[in-house]
Every structure is written in structure tokens, then in C-alpha cells.
Amino acid sequence: MKDTPDPGPTFPIALPIQLAVNGKRHQLDLDPRASVLDTLRDRLGVMSVKKGCDHGQCGACTVLADGKRVLSCLCLAASYDGADILTAEGLGTVDQLHPMQQAFLDHDGFQCGYCTPGQICSAVGMLDELAQGMPSHVTPDVRKVAELNDAEIRERMSGNLCRCGAYVNIVSAIREVGQGQAASAALPMPVAREVTR
Amino acid sequence: MTTDPKTASVGQDRVRIDGPLKVTGTAPYAFEQPTENPAYLFPLTSTITRGKIRAIDASAARALSGVLEVLTHENAPKLLAKTDTELYILQSRDVHYFGENIGAVVAETQEIARHAASLVRVEYDTEQEDTRFRPEHPERYNPGKINTGIPADSKQGNVEQGLAEAAVTVDEVYATPYEHHNPMEMHSVIAEWDRERLDGVLGVLGERPHLRIHDASQGVSYERLMLLPLLGLLPQQVEISSPYVGGAFGSKGIPHAQVMLTVLAARLMPGRAVKYMLSRQQMFRSVGHRLTTHQRFRLGAAADGTLTAITHDVQQSSSRLKQFAEQTVNATRHLYAAPHRETSTRMVPLDIGPATFMRAPGEFPGMFAQETAMDELAVKLGLDPIELRLRNKPDTDPESGKPHSSHHLGECLKEGARLFGWEKRQAQPRARQEGEWLCGMGVAAATYPRQMTPPTKASVAFREGKYHVGIAAADLGTGAWTVLTQIAADALKVPEEDVVLHIGHTDLPLAFLAGGSTGTYNWGSAVMVAAVNFRDRYGLTPAEGDEAEGSAFFPDEAKKYMLDAYGAHFAEVKVSTVTGEVHVTRLLGVYDPGRIINPRTANSQFIGGMTMGISAALHEESYLDSRPGYGHVVNSDFAGYHIAANADVPDVQARWIEHPDPMFGPTGAKGIGEIGIVGVPAAIGNAIYNATGKRLRELPFTPAKLVE
Known part of the structure; x- marks a missing residue:
């Protein structure tokens, strides 16, 4: 010293x-x-x-x-x-939300909003990874293309913490977007x- | 409240008003407020636990290009009144705990400030410290009163007689650990001192200092009230704004040392804004925590389950710098009937930083003990745990004898049992196994009281065709932006689009902070009174600039009653016989929350509390290194301090039974921000017992405690 x-x-x-x-x-x-x-x-x-x-x-x-x-x-x-x-x-902007942003709003996938921009970017990137066939820890057979389900969403989104505890609503929002469109089109x-x- | 369901806003599902800003990341939190040419602060923190600073050598730091100032006790501005020991910083050489703020470097960039802080050399004279919590501490003391202002101890009847008369007794010790709030937004401050010209105000010419603060705060009005006597300033000289808060959970309830540190640093460079955001590690040091408890809980019951005695004796940690006497025994005094009852609270003084409110202080740790003990009693009696609770539901408040303003605990338990499929539960532990997983169900009651609400006001002003409603409230994610707009719209009898809400600034009418689950009924009452006053004075066609104020109203009659919210939590778990890992596969909460203003934001409050309950049950514990020379939390980041992640929370649902309670004020709403966490760890622990036959009495339920 x-x-x-x-x-x-x-x-x-x-x-x-x-x-x-x-x-x-x-x-x-x-x-x-x-x-x-x-x-x-x-x-x-x-x-x-x-x-x-x-x-x-x-x-x-x-x-x-x-x-x-x-x-x-x-x-x-x-x-x-x-x-x-x-x-x-x-x-997306306030006047023209990205489908993922609209889904987070519709499903109340947040409270304080501080983790939200990261959750949304992560969700968009995650759906793209899924569309490319990338497996995760919970994918039953890594030789096959992983399917979009709640377990895959939860696992792939577990790097984004939300202290307000909106996880179940976040999963609903992502499920809706993932089911509603080809994931690759979600990424401008x-x-x-x-x-x- | 408007009663016409076609035009009413209250009770309707509304998307968050602040939602579009939040999903695009453009809601400005404290650190993000536009600031011209800011300077950045990095703190100097103590590396001893107790003693005195002998010398500080900041020469290397000062020599670094880009360093603007090094603040220590040697050059810190003097504070006036020592009204808060936590905020009275840099006024002496004393060190009270490891990681205490003892100075700061201010520099042109964050990188330079952080690097320069590492170059400051501090020498200490250390003193004997004590950071090891033990219930039988020789200096433990009776605080007299606990935080809610009620006595630390209570006694009714003769518990020894009650226990002697009992057919069955439970006598166990329960423990809860230190926890840290960990809001996703770290505490952030921007402080700037300026000169305000007094052009003959009150006949005074000249200038006076003016302080502007952007803070992440649960209540700017009370924050300012706490800062003023220390700074020796008038209210008009301090302005605080906090429109968006990235989670708080109690940690931003009252200002902590980092606010004063930034204010003092900025005082040395008037005209320049100083910015500081805590690092995640620093959050574990000096902005409060949930204290640790050791609780002996005793129950006595007749063979039919009727309670004869309840005792609850609590020892809990305390900072020698500033006491925080959590109301851990509170729920025990009111939830169940028993003729003989006793509670006590003792504080264990340690050289650690001050504790503070953390979601449901008192009810969270206390109900873990009480609701686990009730489950143990049910097992001993061979009685269904729901039936045991129903048999001990009091007709009036057990302590005061007052009637309840409303009491729907029984309904919550019965409706929850029906929704959850409780009839499928097997009373015998280890009765259900699927592969390596043992499965079980558990239940716990929840309760949360009506808290005190110091004076709170709101205003309504008519400008450019809109009704501007002002109140120094805060939205921590609770939904206040949205529900206060809904309440105002109905009270003014206008559509929500005609209401413009203003919150989070000291220029607005004084409001009590967002705490104690009081926001909706307290702020909502003030908004309703202001709206009624406005209409009384100006009618339905106000003129430009018309304005009225109102103070929160609560009926005098409420004093005759006991006011509480109730609920019931149902958990289903599976426990691995191989690893001891616990999965909470389902969690249901059924609540008695009074009137629900917005089902969407209310649901998020409930499931948010329940999710934090899962987190506390499975993961959360701050490990204090209490060896001599240390005294800090060793797991001070998310790698070591786990909070529930998405994969931990597969199925969390909330339901409610809506009985508006006018004794809570004109909104009819009870508090909902905290009851969602109360009893959740007990419900999960009781489910673990049902699954495995192992009774865990210490949080959290980590695999090591369950591995077979």
C-alpha cells in the first residue's frame, strides 16, 4: 500500500x-x-x-x-x-410500434419498463435464432429444428431478468408474435x- | 365513483398510458434526463468496517487528466442538522460499515472517474467491529416501538396457560436472510446547484442557492422534506423530479447516502450537473436491504384445531448507524383468533449499513414463520390446512376487538382451493412421484394492513380544453400513471382523453410516497377530492386557468374498524430426489383487494409480487462475510445473488374477489402492491413438505437443504 x-x-x-x-x-x-x-x-x-x-x-x-x-x-x-x-x-416508434412492442403493450409484459427495451430486442433476436433452427438447453432433440413453445421461450429469455415479475406476460407476448408471423420477417x-x- | 358502467373508466381494462414510451425505451428515467455537459461521479467507499480515516492521499487522482474534483470529509460542504444519520455523510472521519461512502471523484467521463477513484489511497485506524448476527447477542435490545409506531411487544392472556391447555403444540424457529431489492434500474442521481435571483421577492434582493435533483424516487415530496434540514434550505430552493422509476420495491422510498454524496459533490462545482448511477455491486452496500430475522413461533391448539395460544418472538439485525425496526410481528397480532397471545421484537445491533423497507416489510418475514407453523400444526392435528385456517378465522380483530371493515379470507381460501384443484392433494407426504420428481401442494394465507398516510394533496386545473391533474406521486411500474388518470376521469365525469396527469415533481401538490401499498387509495382519494372541489367551484363549464386543490379524505368512521386486505396462495412444486432442485410448477393467488381500478395493471401487481415470492423462496440470500476485517455482502451481483428468471416462473395466476371497502377511502380500493408476496414462501415450503416430508424453516429453499 x-x-x-x-x-x-x-x-x-x-x-x-x-x-x-x-x-x-x-x-x-x-x-x-x-x-x-x-x-x-x-x-x-x-x-x-x-x-x-x-x-x-x-x-x-x-x-x-x-x-x-x-x-x-x-x-x-x-x-x-x-x-x-x-x-x-x-x-419501432411510439406512433408506429414494432409487432413485438405492440404485443408487450397488449399483454402487459412489463411494469417499470426498465428491462423492457432489452427484453424486446432479445425477443426479436431470439425468434430469429429459433427460425434459423438453433437449439436450446430444453430442445428435446438438437438434431431437429426446435419448435416454438412456452418452454423454449422461457429458456431462451432467461438471460433477460425482470424484477417486477412480468415473465408470464412476456411469454404470452412473444408466443403471440412468434405464432403470428414468420420469425425472420420480424427483424427490419x-x-x-x-x-x- | 361513477356508477354508470357505460361511461365509467374505473374498473375497466386499460393499457398503460406510459406503455408506448416504455416499449420503445424512450421514457426518460433519472439518469437519462437531458443534461448539458454533465460531470460523472464515482464514489470512494470504505474498505474497513469500523474505525476512523487517518489520511487520504488523492494526489494521483487529482493529477489525472479529466478529473475535476475529489470530495472527502476534508473539503465536503458542512451539513446543518443531523436529522438523519444515513444522510449526514462526510462530516467526520468516522467509518460505520464496509462500503460506506467516504468520498467521491468527479470527472469528465465515467471511465476517468472510475479509474481515478482507484488511485485514491486511504489509511485507516481500525476499531473492533461486530457484523455477526446471532439471536442471543449480548447487546440486543428492545426498540420500544416498531416501524408502524406500535409497541414492539404485546401480551394478552397467559400463553403458558394456553399452551398447557393445548392438545397439540408447535414450537419451532424460523429464519429469513438478508435480501437486496435489486431493481433493474440502479439508483441514479443528477444534481446541479445554481443561483436563483431574488428580484425583490419579499423585499429581498440578491441571490440564493438553488438545487435541482433528478432522482429515482418513490416520492419526491418526502425526499425533499428529509433533505431540507440537513442542507439548511427552504423548500423553494430544492426541486426534485422523478417521472419514471425503474423499479424500487422500497429501496428508493427514502433518500439514501448516494443522493447526499452527489448533492455535496455538485456543491463544489456550481452550474455543472453531476451524474451518478450506482453499480450493481454498490447497490449491495449502502442503499438498504431486508434485515435478517430469527423467529421463534409457538402455537397451541385443542384437538379440533381451535387455537389456544400464539407466541412470536423475533430477533432481527439492525445497523448501529440507523435503526430500522421491522414490524415482523404485526400480522401475528391480527390474523388468527386465540385467547392467549404474546409477541416480542428485539434488535441485534451490528456494524452494517442501515436496513430499509423491502416489499412487505414485516408481513413478508413474519408470515413465513406464521404460515409455516400453521401448516406444521395442521400436520400434527391431521387436519386439512385450509380447514385449520377457517376454524381460527377471528370474528373481530383479536388484539383490539374492533370489527373488520371487510374480511374475505375465507372466501379467498375456498375459491382458491376450488380453482387450484386442492381436492387432488394427498395429505400424506411423498404420495406423488413422477420419475425423479416428488410432487406436492401447499397453501398459505396472506394479509396486508392499511398503512398510515401522511398529508397528501392533488390539484385540478383547466387549460386548453384539458383537465390537468397534478400530484407528486410516483409510478414505479405500479400503474399509477394509468389508474390515477382513470380515477380522475370518473371523478370529473369526463373521458380519460380529457385528463392530463402530472406526477413525480416537487412543484406538484405534496404527496406521500409510493409505499405501504397506499398509492391507489391515498393518491386516488386526493385526486377525487380535488375533482369534486373543482366541479363545486367551477361547474361543468370551467374557464381557462380555473384551478382547485383537494386533500386526501378518509372517513372518521374508519377508526372504529380494523382495515386489512386478505388473500390466499396455493403452490404446486416438484422436488428432484437426485439434485434437491425445486420447481414451482403452479402458483395461484386469490385476493380480497377492495375495488380494482384497472384489472390489467392490478393483475401485474399481484403476479409481480408472487414472482418475487418464488424468487425469495428459491434463491435470494445476501451472504454477509462477518469475519473480522470484512462485513460486506460477498455475492453482490446477479451471478451470486440469484433472482427468479423466466424459466423459474412457468405458471403464475392471480384472481380476486371484489368487495369495495369505503373505509379505505372513496376509491374503495385496498393496497395490492405487497400482498402478492406475503406468504408465498410459506406456501412453497408447505408444498415442499407435502412433496418430500422435509420441513424447511430457513429461507431460501436451496438444493443443498433438500438433496437426499
Whole structure:
């Protein structure tokens, strides 16, 4: 404890990173320690992604990166250079909700709403994984394509914690969307429109 | 209430008003409020449990590019009145518990603040500490009164005589662990100090400080009342907003140290907003927890199941810094009839952070003991546990002798038994096995009282064709945005579209916080009175700008009655004979909740409480490392502190029997936010007994306690 701690480099390091977020391109100079989550919230002001634990344990920060669901708190922005990031507000707007958002609303699949953007992104990504035939822990036969049922939904959504306890309503919402449409059509591809710095 | 079902809004299924914002992620929570050029705070926290700070060397941190300020007790602004020991921080060298806030670094970015905090060197003079909870602690004491203001002890009749007369007795010890709330949104604060120009206000010229806070708060009015004497400010100098709260469960009920820490740091840089969101680990340190209990519960009964005696003796943990005397014995005093009864509460003082309210404080731990003991009694008597409860349902309140304003526990038990298929339950344990799984069913009663409601007001103003209803209420996910709009619409006799609700700001009429399941009947009453006053004064065609206020009204007659909500929980479990793992395959709650304002949001309140009950039954325990030199929670993240995940909750359903109770106020609604968790762990534990023949008396029911 007597050693004077090494404060590390006193000059700021910045890495040039390009991210497309909800269809908008950004050219950024970022601290190499910055996560995708903190970059979205603190640098770009995109608050439709939430911080719940910063350790990849709660799922609140789930976004779709190049179409796949990821925990943005575990993603260093530097390793997502060039990625297309989609958050809940990129899926749909208040005036034009995405079918998954409408289903969460209809089934009251939330209370406080803080885990909800992550739940919805995760649900969209999850249905896509299911459509691609990816098995889960509860899939009875991994050689066959997993079918959409409540057990599969519960298992695949267990990385998204909800402390208000809306799980049974979340499952109803996802079941409705999954049954109502081909899962692959649920994922709108992000379109890059403009560059801002 | 409007009685015409064609036009009434109350009682109708309505989608959440705040729903579209929440499903798109665009409802602004505290940390997300628009802020110009904010600075970021990271705290310095104590790494000893008790002692004094000898020296702090912040030179390396201050030298780091981007660091704006290092706050410690050496440069902290002085606080005025020590009205709250939890908020009176950085005023001395004293350390009271491990992880206590002893300072902060403020920097241009979160990364720099966090890194700089790691460079601050703190030296301590440690003192002998004590963090090990034991019921027979030499310094344990009688708190005199418990949190609801009632005596810590109670005595009626002669329990020794009652137990001696009994044909059957139960005498067991039950324990509940430390738990942490873990709302998904971590506690977040933005604080900014400014100067307010007084252009001759009250003849005073010049300036005075003005503090603006964005907080995740269950009630901004009472938060401000608590901060003012410490800061030495007038109400007009402090503004707090909290329109959206990402879950709270009691942890955001009153302000904790992190609010004061951010306020003090921001005081050092007037004109600049300072932002701080706790890390998940920090939430396990200094924003409260559910205390741990050790409860001896005794029951005596005649051969027909009639109770002759009930005793409940509680020892529970307490922080030496600030007492929180949970009302663990409360439900025992009121739920069942017995001529001889005694309860007691003792606090065990420890060098730990203060406990606070956590969903159904008192009723949650106390009813785990009582409803497990009742099941044990039913087994000994060879009586159905529902029948045992029905036979001991009191005609009047057992403690005060007052009649109940309404009491439908029996209906909840009988209707629940019918819906759940209780007749299929086999009384004999281990009677049902499917492969490696032993299956069983259990039941427990639930009760939650009407809590005190300090003054609460609301206003109605007519502007641009809309009725603007204002009240400093909070929606933690409870549905307040929606149900208060429904109540206002009916009270004003207008469609919901004509009502614009404003909540979560200190500029609005003073309201009691979202706690004690009081929100709907307390805020709802104030809104109804304000609406009636508005119509009395301005009629059905108000002019632009007309405004009226009203205070929550409760009938004087209510004092003659005992006011409680009731319910019954039914659990079905399967327990693995190989691993000891418990699955709750079905959970049903049937409630006596008074009037239901919105069945959709009410259902979510009930199933939310029940889901948290499953979580507490199967997973939740904060492990305090009480070895010398430690004193912190070792499992302070979601990897170590498990909460129920989606796969834990296959089938949770709520039903209710609606008997509006006017003694709860003009809404007729009882509280529903907490009763959903009360008794759930007992119902699950009783089902585990029915499945396995093993009686578990300590939460949580983890596999190690059940593996064969």
C-alpha cells in the first residue's frame, strides 16, 4: 500500500470508431475502455438501451448488433467498429410500434419498463435464432429444428431478468408474435442514412 | 365513483398510458434526463468496517487528466442538522460499515472517474467491529416501538396457560436472510446547484442557492422534506423530479447516502450537473436491504384445531448507524383468533449499513414463520390446512376487538382451493412421484394492513380544453400513471382523453410516497377530492386557468374498524430426489383487494409480487462475510445473488374477489402492491413438505437443504 500508484497514461487515448445506430451513422473518437453501452448512452444520448448490471448478467442492455442479440455492456466499442446497432427505439416508434412492442403493450409484459427495451430486442433476436433452427438447453432433440413453445421461450429469455415479475406476460407476448408471423420477417434491417460526428 | 358502467373508466381494462414510451425505451428515467455537459461521479467507499480515516492521499487522482474534483470529509460542504444519520455523510472521519461512502471523484467521463477513484489511497485506524448476527447477542435490545409506531411487544392472556391447555403444540424457529431489492434500474442521481435571483421577492434582493435533483424516487415530496434540514434550505430552493422509476420495491422510498454524496459533490462545482448511477455491486452496500430475522413461533391448539395460544418472538439485525425496526410481528397480532397471545421484537445491533423497507416489510418475514407453523400444526392435528385456517378465522380483530371493515379470507381460501384443484392433494407426504420428481401442494394465507398516510394533496386545473391533474406521486411500474388518470376521469365525469396527469415533481401538490401499498387509495382519494372541489367551484363549464386543490379524505368512521386486505396462495412444486432442485410448477393467488381500478395493471401487481415470492423462496440470500476485517455482502451481483428468471416462473395466476371497502377511502380500493408476496414462501415450503416430508424453516429453499 506504500507504493505510489501508477496513474497510467496522462494523455487521452482515442480510437476512431464508426457505428451505425438505429440507421444513423456516427464517426467517433472513443476511449478504448468504452463499452458499446456507455457509448450509446453517454456519447450518443441513445437512452433506449439500459444499464442494469454492466456485467452481462441481467440483459437490460440487449441490442441487435448486425441482426444478432448481444449484451452491449460486454461489447467494447472498439471491437464493434463498423457495426449496425439497433435498439428498441430503432425497432419501432411510439406512433408506429414494432409487432413485438405492440404485443408487450397488449399483454402487459412489463411494469417499470426498465428491462423492457432489452427484453424486446432479445425477443426479436431470439425468434430469429429459433427460425434459423438453433437449439436450446430444453430442445428435446438438437438434431431437429426446435419448435416454438412456452418452454423454449422461457429458456431462451432467461438471460433477460425482470424484477417486477412480468415473465408470464412476456411469454404470452412473444408466443403471440412468434405464432403470428414468420420469425425472420420480424427483424427490419437497419438502413444507414447520414453521417454525424 | 361513477356508477354508470357505460361511461365509467374505473374498473375497466386499460393499457398503460406510459406503455408506448416504455416499449420503445424512450421514457426518460433519472439518469437519462437531458443534461448539458454533465460531470460523472464515482464514489470512494470504505474498505474497513469500523474505525476512523487517518489520511487520504488523492494526489494521483487529482493529477489525472479529466478529473475535476475529489470530495472527502476534508473539503465536503458542512451539513446543518443531523436529522438523519444515513444522510449526514462526510462530516467526520468516522467509518460505520464496509462500503460506506467516504468520498467521491468527479470527472469528465465515467471511465476517468472510475479509474481515478482507484488511485485514491486511504489509511485507516481500525476499531473492533461486530457484523455477526446471532439471536442471543449480548447487546440486543428492545426498540420500544416498531416501524408502524406500535409497541414492539404485546401480551394478552397467559400463553403458558394456553399452551398447557393445548392438545397439540408447535414450537419451532424460523429464519429469513438478508435480501437486496435489486431493481433493474440502479439508483441514479443528477444534481446541479445554481443561483436563483431574488428580484425583490419579499423585499429581498440578491441571490440564493438553488438545487435541482433528478432522482429515482418513490416520492419526491418526502425526499425533499428529509433533505431540507440537513442542507439548511427552504423548500423553494430544492426541486426534485422523478417521472419514471425503474423499479424500487422500497429501496428508493427514502433518500439514501448516494443522493447526499452527489448533492455535496455538485456543491463544489456550481452550474455543472453531476451524474451518478450506482453499480450493481454498490447497490449491495449502502442503499438498504431486508434485515435478517430469527423467529421463534409457538402455537397451541385443542384437538379440533381451535387455537389456544400464539407466541412470536423475533430477533432481527439492525445497523448501529440507523435503526430500522421491522414490524415482523404485526400480522401475528391480527390474523388468527386465540385467547392467549404474546409477541416480542428485539434488535441485534451490528456494524452494517442501515436496513430499509423491502416489499412487505414485516408481513413478508413474519408470515413465513406464521404460515409455516400453521401448516406444521395442521400436520400434527391431521387436519386439512385450509380447514385449520377457517376454524381460527377471528370474528373481530383479536388484539383490539374492533370489527373488520371487510374480511374475505375465507372466501379467498375456498375459491382458491376450488380453482387450484386442492381436492387432488394427498395429505400424506411423498404420495406423488413422477420419475425423479416428488410432487406436492401447499397453501398459505396472506394479509396486508392499511398503512398510515401522511398529508397528501392533488390539484385540478383547466387549460386548453384539458383537465390537468397534478400530484407528486410516483409510478414505479405500479400503474399509477394509468389508474390515477382513470380515477380522475370518473371523478370529473369526463373521458380519460380529457385528463392530463402530472406526477413525480416537487412543484406538484405534496404527496406521500409510493409505499405501504397506499398509492391507489391515498393518491386516488386526493385526486377525487380535488375533482369534486373543482366541479363545486367551477361547474361543468370551467374557464381557462380555473384551478382547485383537494386533500386526501378518509372517513372518521374508519377508526372504529380494523382495515386489512386478505388473500390466499396455493403452490404446486416438484422436488428432484437426485439434485434437491425445486420447481414451482403452479402458483395461484386469490385476493380480497377492495375495488380494482384497472384489472390489467392490478393483475401485474399481484403476479409481480408472487414472482418475487418464488424468487425469495428459491434463491435470494445476501451472504454477509462477518469475519473480522470484512462485513460486506460477498455475492453482490446477479451471478451470486440469484433472482427468479423466466424459466423459474412457468405458471403464475392471480384472481380476486371484489368487495369495495369505503373505509379505505372513496376509491374503495385496498393496497395490492405487497400482498402478492406475503406468504408465498410459506406456501412453497408447505408444498415442499407435502412433496418430500422435509420441513424447511430457513429461507431460501436451496438444493443443498433438500438433496437426499
